[in-house]
Amino acid sequence: MSKDSTKNVVPTLADVARAAGVSSATVSRVLNQPSLVHENTFQVVMQKVRELGYHPNFGARALASKRTHTIGIIIPSLDNYYYVKCLSAIEESLKDLRISVLVATSNYNSVIERNQVDRLISRGAEGILCFRDTIHADTDDTVISKTTPLITIGSRACRGAMSMIGFNNRQAMAELALYAVAMGHKNIAYITAHLNKNTFLFERLEGVQDALGHSGISPSELRLYETHSTFDGGSDSFEKLMADDPTTTLVICSNDILAVGVATKALSMKYSIPADLSITGFYDLDIARVIEPKLTTVMVPIAQMGRRAAMAMVDFIVNNTMPTGSVLLETRLCIRGTLAPPKQVECV
Amino acid sequence: MSKDSTKNVVPTLADVARAAGVSSATVSRVLNQPSLVHENTFQVVMQKVRELGYHPNFGARALASKRTHTIGIIIPSLDNYYYVKCLSAIEESLKDLRISVLVATSNYNSVIERNQVDRLISRGAEGILCFRDTIHADTDDTVISKTTPLITIGSRACRGAMSMIGFNNRQAMAELALYAVAMGHKNIAYITAHLNKNTFLFERLEGVQDALGHSGISPSELRLYETHSTFDGGSDSFEKLMADDPTTTLVICSNDILAVGVATKALSMKYSIPADLSITGFYDLDIARVIEPKLTTVMVPIAQMGRRAAMAMVDFIVNNTMPTGSVLLETRLCIRGTLAPPKQVECV
DNA sequence: ATGAAAGCGCTAACAA
DNA sequence: TTGTTAGCGCTTTCAT
Numbered sequence: 001m002s003k004d005s006t007k008n009v010v011p012t013l014a015d016v017a018r019a020a021g022v023s024s025a026t027v028s029r030v031l032n033q034p035s036l037v038h039e040n041t042f043q044v045v046m047q048k049v050r051e052l053g054y055h056p057n058f059g060a061r062a063l064a065s066k067r068t069h070t071i072g073i074i075i076p077s078l079d080n081y082y083y084v085k086c087l088s089a090i091e092e093s094l095k096d097l098r099i100s101v102l103v104a105t106s107n108y109n110s111v112i113e114r115n116q117v118d119r120l121i122s123r124g125a126e127g128i129l130c131f132r133d134t135i136h137a138d139t140d141d142t143v144i145s146k147t148t149p150l151i152t153i154g155s156r157a158c159r160g161a162m163s164m165i166g167f168n169n170r171q172a173m174a175e176l177a178l179y180a181v182a183m184g185h186k187n188i189a190y191i192t193a194h195l196n197k198n199t200f201l202f203e204r205l206e207g208v209q210d211a212l213g214h215s216g217i218s219p220s221e222l223r224l225y226e227t228h229s230t231f232d233g234g235s236d237s238f239e240k241l242m243a244d245d246p247t248t249t250l251v252i253c254s255n256d257i258l259a260v261g262v263a264t265k266a267l268s269m270k271y272s273i274p275a276d277l278s279i280t281g282f283y284d285l286d287i288a289r290v291i292e293p294k295l296t297t298v299m300v301p302i303a304q305m306g307r308r309a310a311m312a313m314v315d316f317i318v319n320n321t322m323p324t325g326s327v328l329l330e331t332r333l334c335i336r337g338t339l340a341p342p343k344q345v346e347c348v
Numbered sequence: 349m350s351k352d353s354t355k356n357v358v359p360t361l362a363d364v365a366r367a368a369g370v371s372s373a374t375v376s377r378v379l380n381q382p383s384l385v386h387e388n389t390f391q392v393v394m395q396k397v398r399e400l401g402y403h404p405n406f407g408a409r410a411l412a413s414k415r416t417h418t419i420g421i422i423i424p425s426l427d428n429y430y431y432v433k434c435l436s437a438i439e440e441s442l443k444d445l446r447i448s449v450l451v452a453t454s455n456y457n458s459v460i461e462r463n464q465v466d467r468l469i470s471r472g473a474e475g476i477l478c479f480r481d482t483i484h485a486d487t488d489d490t491v492i493s494k495t496t497p498l499i500t501i502g503s504r505a506c507r508g509a510m511s512m513i514g515f516n517n518r519q520a521m522a523e524l525a526l527y528a529v530a531m532g533h534k535n536i537a538y539i540t541a542h543l544n545k546n547t548f549l550f551e552r553l554e555g556v557q558d559a560l561g562h563s564g565i566s567p568s569e570l571r572l573y574e575t576h577s578t579f580d581g582g583s584d585s586f587e588k589l590m591a592d593d594p595t596t597t598l599v600i601c602s603n604d605i606l607a608v609g610v611a612t613k614a615l616s617m618k619y620s621i622p623a624d625l626s627i628t629g630f631y632d633l634d635i636a637r638v639i640e641p642k643l644t645t646v647m648v649p650i651a652q653m654g655r656r657a658a659m660a661m662v663d664f665i666v667n668n669t670m671p672t673g674s675v676l677l678e679t680r681l682c683i684r685g686t687l688a689p690p691k692q693v694e695c696v
Numbered sequence: 697a698t699g700a701a702a703g704c705g706c707t708a709a710c711a712a
Numbered sequence: 713t714t715g716t717t718a719g720c721g722c723t724t725t726c727a728t
Contacts, residue, residue, distance in 0.1 A: 010495055012721055023699045028723060038697055058472035059410025060721030063704045068406065070471070078436035081429075088426035091453055100471050103451050105439055123418070123448050124406030146401075147358055231634055260638055267640050286579055290608055290638060292615050360705055371715045376707060386713060408705030411720045 072120030089306030163323035173207030185250035234261020249342035256281035274340035293337020420468030437654030511671035521555030533598035582609020597690035604629035622688035641685025
């Protein structure tokens with residue numbers, strides 16, 4: 001085989017140009033700025049592109065243009081419906097704008113999270129979306145590229161030039177807890193996903209404590225259970241907390257997944273919900289309406305947060321507008337069947 | 349500012365090399381083949397890397413090495429737990445091997461799917477994972493790069509050099525349906541996700557029909573409902589099918605999500621499960637055990653499929669072994685509370 | 697509307 | 713063990 005004849009390898013721009021009898025600059029224009037090219041030329045070139053099965057080389061394109069049109073997202077776990085729902089909204093917002101999403105997971109670990117930032121940047125991410133704020137606490141900010149914006153979703157505002165799209169975790173949880181506690185519950189347990197160093201989880205805990213305080217219950221009386229954010233985590237914690245104190249009448253959970261786990265286990269242990277036991281969740285995921293009775297929870301605008309975060313990234317990639325500041329979105333109480341006053345209210 | 353002094357831009361390999369007093373080749377080795385470099389040199393260079401906040405330029409690296417260490421995955425929807433569960437297993441298998449995952453969605457649309465293949469290849473994907481087999485039916489294979497392997501997950505074997513990791517959809521569904529029908533159900537409805545051109549969904553339908561045939565029921569008596577693969581899709585279809593024929597005693601669903609939607613709606617309509625109504629699903633997702641009674645379904649080794657598919661990609665990327673042939677994994681019946689014989693068995 | 701040519705930042709021979 | 717150097721395939725001025 002001669003070197004110059006049709007090679008049995010991946011075709012390049014030059015190959016297309018040669019086949020179409022134009023320069024490679026013209027082929028590049030056809031692909032990137034078709035309006036600058038004559039209609040006929042366009043057709044001829046596109047024909048050859050199809051014929052040869054040409055695909056632009058991503059590396060070369062990125063190197064020459066200094067653009068990757070890629071963002072990275074660091075998600076604690078793909079097994080957690082909350083994060084995935086947000087990821088879905090992000091991907092949905094970005095796909096038509098031809099911006100790709102590189103997915104990295106952290107397993108709720110802030111060290112891994114920090115490494116993923118570097119990795120994503122090395123992978124060409126022009127911006128990074130992230131769900132936890134431990135990155136900022138744990139790291140020397142100076143190492144984080146100043147040219148790669150990092151936006152935190154659903155957590156609290158961060159220091160530095162970082163931006164945030166979220167909601168008031170403390171207040172949202174306090175509202176829900178206050179509503180529940182005001183029904184007369186005295187013996188309360190709180191199941192939270194592992195706190196680690198996540199401020200947003202601490203804020204929810206503070207929200208619960210705020211509610212207790214307002215209701216004249218000492219926050220120190222709150223029984224706290226930390227666990228994995230899974231159905232089983234909820235179920236296991238419920239067994240444990242009921243073994244610790246069978247008179248518990250209200251179980252507040254830091255998210256719906258835990259709450260559904262609690263409800264499932266409680267039902268199988270023949271507790272009647274909400275007669276024997278009230279349960280609350282957080283987020284208002286689809287599964288909140290799958291269990292019977294349906295779960296009382298807080299609606300968090302997950303998809304909207306994802307869209308806002310995505311838009312901020314688009315604005316950066318397209319207009320070079322560095323995202324800044326923080327946005328707090330509204331949450332809403334969803335009072336449903338799993339919440340009721342405790343059965344035996346003691347007469348004073 | 350002079351041109352040569354510390355520039356306020358992204359540092360390059362050459363910048364690190366200059367700062368460390370070595371050649372850029374040495375810096376490259378430190379980063380890619382540290383074993384070839386003297387320990388002292390390694391330390392000095394790494395120190396400068398950190399100091400400057402250097403991140404390798406992905407485009408340049410990809411261009412020079414002809415490697416991206418990236419695979420693409422085309423997923424019908426990130427809102428469907430089944431696909432996400434598999435994605436999770438894939439990501440998990442790949443993260444430690446430093447292979448990145450580019451996520452693209454198709455919205456169950458084979459045209460979009462086909463476009464995503466091109467897009468992912470242009471994005472540098474060295475291989476592509478995909479959940480549907482319509483791509484192969486709809487397309488001129490010659491346009492799909494021969495150098496980029498495409499593996500189908502969970503669907504049937506495809507033609508050409510493409511590879512597949514899946515299971516026998518028809519047989520798995522037939523086993524479940526046969527078990528259910530053998531209990532004496534005569535009036536049966538089947539709710540399926542939109543068939544479109546997906547062979548695997550047709551295969552499940554055939555499985556149901558096989559079971560009816562074996563039980564002496566004419567397959568034409570099966571009432572078929574196509575809907576979106578969501579809880580609401582299941583709920584809505586259930587309302588419809590009960591309006592069409594209130595004597596239905598068994599609802600077979602093409603997946604657990606639909607089945608849970610059916611169960612939720614049935615419960616809220618005061619049907620007693622399984623006394624009035626039996627329900628079956630497919631996949632054995634977490635949510636199968638969340639509803640009460642728990643869902644009868646088929647366990648599909650989703651995570652295992654993801655891992656196998658990921659491993660095949662690793663083998664291609666690392667050893668240049670083109671994936672080929674197809675793998676069929678085992679499924680297992682999960683008989684749980686939503687299935688029972690129909691209440692009024694007519695005496696013959 | 698099109699072409700020529702200079703890099704983009706890195707890797708991988710090859711030399712030393 | 714380290715340095716020199718020639719590209720990788722594309723975009724993008726600058727000409728024409």
